[in-house]
Amino acid sequence: MAKLPKNLSQHDIKLLRVFQTVVDCGGFTAAETELNIGRSTISIYISNLEQRLKLSLCQRGRQGFSLTQEGQAVYNAIQQLEQAHQQFSQLVAGLTDECSGELVILTADQLDQSRLNLLSKLCAALQQQAPQLQLALDVLPLQQIELALLKDQAHLALMPGYRQIDGLQYQHVFSTPIFLCCAASHPLFGVSDAAISDEVLAHYPAIHPGVDINPEGRKQLQKLQAGARAYQFDTRLALLLSGGYIGFLPEEIARPYIDSQQLRYIKPGDYQYPFNQSIVSKQTPRDSAKVQLVLNILQTLLT
Structure with missing residues (x-):
């Protein structure tokens, strides 16, 4: 099994962290953004680490990025090193009640x-x-x-x-309800819920959050025609108030706009789902x- 140098310098640790990030990201190109350095610099760091360890750690080229057997062993050793560091930090933290x-x-x-x-x-x-x-x-x-x-x-x-x-x-x-809404300038604002079917709703552009939400919300979104994307609720609200889209908002954010009749709920008994929050x-x-x-x-x- 590959062994790390007995005396790790700060430069060694930096090189190891670069190598770990490259492996975690699946290659040099993907690691550029995470490390905020260019591919050529990453390549130099990896080459320096290979020289330091006297090992070939990875294959990189047209066929893509892959670890050598020695590279996998070094990556495993880095993981063990991190675990040992975490255990040490936890031990020290447990010796004092002070949090600073x-x-x-x-x-x-x-x-x-x-x-x-x-x-x-x-x-x-x-x-x-x-x-x-x-x-x-x-x-x-x-x-x-x-x-x-x-x-x-x-x-x-x-x-x-x-x-x-x-x-x-x-x-x-906790959970808060999230409802389907439209603005006063939207064609559906003055239409009664009784006259609004799933087929009617599917004709109007809807706002998609852009992430995979909980199963209840996913079922609701599948009935609608995605016409815009906005995860943040303030940007979603801006799209709604434009009058061009229907979309979901939590009750607490929608309420003042509902009260001032800038927004309305669309079939709230049918088109709602819980917005679950976790720590x-x-x-x-x-x-x-x-x-x-x-x-x-x-x-x-x-x-």
């Missing part, structure tokens, strides 16, 4: 009132129980959130339960003490 440094919480879209209330209560409790923590809240696309959690670049996320992937754990927090974290996070603190607070807030 940055705590990163991500969300996937515009916050409705329920999620805003939950996050504000969570932040207030964190400030009281761990004032030395520096809170960092940000919004990212769903796939980037999942990657950030897996890479320990974020600690937790509040996101819709559209899928579950290995390495992450999910805690359901998501890594199963074995590097900063386990911080993550556990948040989960303990959430358990208190939700009971």
